[in-house]
Amino acid sequence: MDSATASGSGSGGGTTTMATPPPLRLRLSAVHVNKALVAANRLMAVVHAALVSAFIARRTTSTPLHAAMVVADLTLLFLWALSQAAMWRPVRREAFPERLLLPLPGLDVVVVTADPDKEPPLGVMNTVLSAMALDYPGGGGGRLSVYLSDDAGSPLTLLAARKAYAFARAWVPFCRKHAVQCPCPDRYLAMALPLAGDDDELAVDRRRIKEMYEAFKAELEAASKDESVSGSWTKAKRQQDHDAYVEVISISSKDEDQGDGGEEVPVPLLVYVSREKRGWWAHHHFKAGALNALLRVSGLLTNAPYLLVLDCDMACNTRSSAMEAMCFHLDEQHPIAFLQFPQMFHNLSANDIYTNDLRYIFHTRWFGLDGLRGPILSGTGFIVRRDAMYGAPPPPPTSSSFFSSMDDAELRARFGDSDRLVESVKQLHQHQQQLQPAGSCSSTAEEDASSVASCAFEAGTGWGHQVGFMYQCVVEDYFTGYRRFFARGWTSAYYFPTRPRPPAFLGAMPTNLNDVLVQNKRWMAGMLTVGLSSRYCPLACAPLLAVSVPQAMAIAYFGLAALYAVPALCYATLPQLCFLRGVPLFDGDDGLGWWLAAACFASSLLQHLVEASVARRRLALRTFWNEQRFWMLNAVTGQLFGCVSAVQDLLGAAPMDFDLTAKQADDDGGRLYQQGVFDFTGCSTLLLPATTLCVLNAAALLGGTWRMLMLSSGSSGGARLVGDLFPQLFLLCYIAALSYPLLEGMFLRLHDPARVPTRITALSLALAALLLAVFG
Numbered sequence: 001m002d003s004a005t006a007s008g009s010g011s012g013g014g015t016t017t018m019a020t021p022p023p024l025r026l027r028l029s030a031v032h033v034n035k036a037l038v039a040a041n042r043l044m045a046v047v048h049a050a051l052v053s054a055f056i057a058r059r060t061t062s063t064p065l066h067a068a069m070v071v072a073d074l075t076l077l078f079l080w081a082l083s084q085a086a087m088w089r090p091v092r093r094e095a096f097p098e099r100l101l102l103p104l105p106g107l108d109v110v111v112v113t114a115d116p117d118k119e120p121p122l123g124v125m126n127t128v129l130s131a132m133a134l135d136y137p138g139g140g141g142g143r144l145s146v147y148l149s150d151d152a153g154s155p156l157t158l159l160a161a162r163k164a165y166a167f168a169r170a171w172v173p174f175c176r177k178h179a180v181q182c183p184c185p186d187r188y189l190a191m192a193l194p195l196a197g198d199d200d201e202l203a204v205d206r207r208r209i210k211e212m213y214e215a216f217k218a219e220l221e222a223a224s225k226d227e228s229v230s231g232s233w234t235k236a237k238r239q240q241d242h243d244a245y246v247e248v249i250s251i252s253s254k255d256e257d258q259g260d261g262g263e264e265v266p267v268p269l270l271v272y273v274s275r276e277k278r279g280w281w282a283h284h285h286f287k288a289g290a291l292n293a294l295l296r297v298s299g300l301l302t303n304a305p306y307l308l309v310l311d312c313d314m315a316c317n318t319r320s321s322a323m324e325a326m327c328f329h330l331d332e333q334h335p336i337a338f339l340q341f342p343q344m345f346h347n348l349s350a351n352d353i354y355t356n357d358l359r360y361i362f363h364t365r366w367f368g369l370d371g372l373r374g375p376i377l378s379g380t381g382f383i384v385r386r387d388a389m390y391g392a393p394p395p396p397p398t399s400s401s402f403f404s405s406m407d408d409a410e411l412r413a414r415f416g417d418s419d420r421l422v423e424s425v426k427q428l429h430q431h432q433q434q435l436q437p438a439g440s441c442s443s444t445a446e447e448d449a450s451s452v453a454s455c456a457f458e459a460g461t462g463w464g465h466q467v468g469f470m471y472q473c474v475v476e477d478y479f480t481g482y483r484r485f486f487a488r489g490w491t492s493a494y495y496f497p498t499r500p501r502p503p504a505f506l507g508a509m510p511t512n513l514n515d516v517l518v519q520n521k522r523w524m525a526g527m528l529t530v531g532l533s534s535r536y537c538p539l540a541c542a543p544l545l546a547v548s549v550p551q552a553m554a555i556a557y558f559g560l561a562a563l564y565a566v567p568a569l570c571y572a573t574l575p576q577l578c579f580l581r582g583v584p585l586f587d588g589d590d591g592l593g594w595w596l597a598a599a600c601f602a603s604s605l606l607q608h609l610v611e612a613s614v615a616r617r618r619l620a621l622r623t624f625w626n627e628q629r630f631w632m633l634n635a636v637t638g639q640l641f642g643c644v645s646a647v648q649d650l651l652g653a654a655p656m657d658f659d660l661t662a663k664q665a666d667d668d669g670g671r672l673y674q675q676g677v678f679d680f681t682g683c684s685t686l687l688l689p690a691t692t693l694c695v696l697n698a699a700a701l702l703g704g705t706w707r708m709l710m711l712s713s714g715s716s717g718g719a720r721l722v723g724d725l726f727p728q729l730f731l732l733c734y735i736a737a738l739s740y741p742l743l744e745g746m747f748l749r750l751h752d753p754a755r756v757p758t759r760i761t762a763l764s765l766a767l768a769a770l771l772l773a774v775f776g
């Protein structure tokens, strides 16, 4: 980081001299451009573009085979070019929360959960409790409120929320009193105490809290086994059929003694929301639908001007994050729509074989996008303006509310038929003054709140397109960020607290290969429906292109990334089949094509290696290798099926589903992953293309090498051919090395229950044999 440039007015944290009067208001944040990295990225991009263009230009398209390779190379070049936008100007931001002037605007935290089996209530409650314990001035006095959406309408989750609230009455004051850094009880209580003096006040309080937490855990455990809690509620019915239900959690007399010393403890409001679900209702829109219901309910009850959105598996890991985020919202001369924190995970292993750390996104590209017009919305761990979420355009600095100029009929058409909701929208610009103490939520408010959480409420309104999170795409975060904000001129910012500060939020990633691939398939399919759509393709979005072409490229990159499957399929079949037959694919009359191919390959690896070492330093090589391998695997599984699923969705043949990822308990979760061993348990046909291609590659490598040996011992023409085949030999060896875990999982881990399922191995062998019989 060699230079600091604070955009806008005022001091960026530097010293003030006697001559210049102190600025009236200190800047709350600063932006640093990493000039060395900028220069390196641009240089590598220019060199790579030149090499690849020269290589493609020299290729012949005389045979269909060569033409297919040219299509593959052009696709790769196109996607690579789009991806460079997010490498053009990486920046990092810094926040100065100690400079914030009080009072701060209100903040509503919204947490979503959907299935108590896949998302155990204890984990969800840890997220809820961590949000309630955030350090936010006025947090107990109505400035901070927490909403939990339960798409399953599970009595167990509701009970857990009530018990969590009772525990919060001790937990929140404990965190405040001892300035605890980590507000997530499970994680905090698992940490060693720094000063372990037994009669030390912290130690005493902590022991008491730990006992309470253990009791809370035991109660949840017992309730999960208790038939009477779940009653007539069954798994089949849960996502399908239940009324809307909203409860502002309060203290029952039974739990009264839980608080600190019996006195009234101000803790943030906790509201449980389960929107109505009906099997016959056309579409519930998954997470986006749940979030929109929460937007409305919170609008009625607290109407805070800012919202923090959290997945149920993404708990707050520091108490300071909300205040840090406000530095960016309250600082910018051009207001941002949202501030995104990186998604980071507590269950990663050092040898991250599934590339679960999402290095590519949160440790690289998001810094680059932040240097353009801001990172893409990433689903969780972001703080967004409510008015922007409601569809307001970015305001000129002095304007009042966009909605205050609308008449009631127009507001009703957009927001739906609720007086209170319309009133709350009109009041939004007075938000700074507005405070609603926790006690003021009357039962009529709860009733109104359940009515805005009904299925029918959204019918005929602007929700899902004009207002709130966007529907039509299972990757609602990407789509909402793009359509709701960037395409309308809003910007965003990225805040990545760097060491020694702990991550602001920590979530969980799937640790079994099938879950990882299913998740990737959802992302790839969802984003591709946007990328390929004639209406929404970012490269055809005039308002977006008008504000920033590089930003449109970066958004399009993610929308089209699934298309990597096409060149990957070419490179996983044609060089292999040709090698087996002794047909060179990378030849050239003068040998230059050969060298250009090698140079393109080397330059692409170099770029990857530089990226990996900027983000990972000591682990760069391992990260590089794991990413190369997973990229290849994902291209012919998650991305390939993502393409199929997106095309089906676009043609209206099969609508897409949101396959929830399982959030397993920490202890056993991913033992194999932690050891760096692929866990193929439960792998379905999703894996089949990868295993088939891997067998094909190995067979071609063996068969073709044998043939080559025969040839080279023959004529001098044979020896030249061998030279021409060398690039293919190298490619096949590289692929074989990358796909070794698949070969091992199919043929070497015979007695391991986590090996590739026998059915998949058998099918792969049969398919590879068929391919060889037909084309080999």
Ligand SMILES: O=c1ccn([C@@H]2O[C@H](COP(=O)(O)OP(=O)(O)O[C@H]3O[C@H](CO)[C@@H](O)[C@H](O)[C@H]3O)[C@@H](O)[C@H]2O)c(=O)[nH]1
Residues within 6 Å of the ligand: 112, 113, 114, 115, 119, 149, 151, 285, 286, 287, 290, 310, 311, 312, 313, 378, 379, 380, 474, 475, 476, 477, 519, 522, 523, 526, 658, 659, 660, 661, 662
């Ligand atoms: O019908 C649904 C489906 C999901 N969810 C919730 O959505 C969240 C994300 O689901 P998860 O299974 O954890 O998916 P991930 O793949 O981990 O989520 C990533 O990808 C999603 C888009 O596909 C983003 O929304 C997320 O923020 C991002 O973390 C969870 O809290 C779910 O409970 C619902 O509330 N209702």
Ligand SMILES: [Mn+2]
Residues within 6 Å of the ligand: 311, 313, 507, 508, 661
């Ligand atoms: Mn998740």
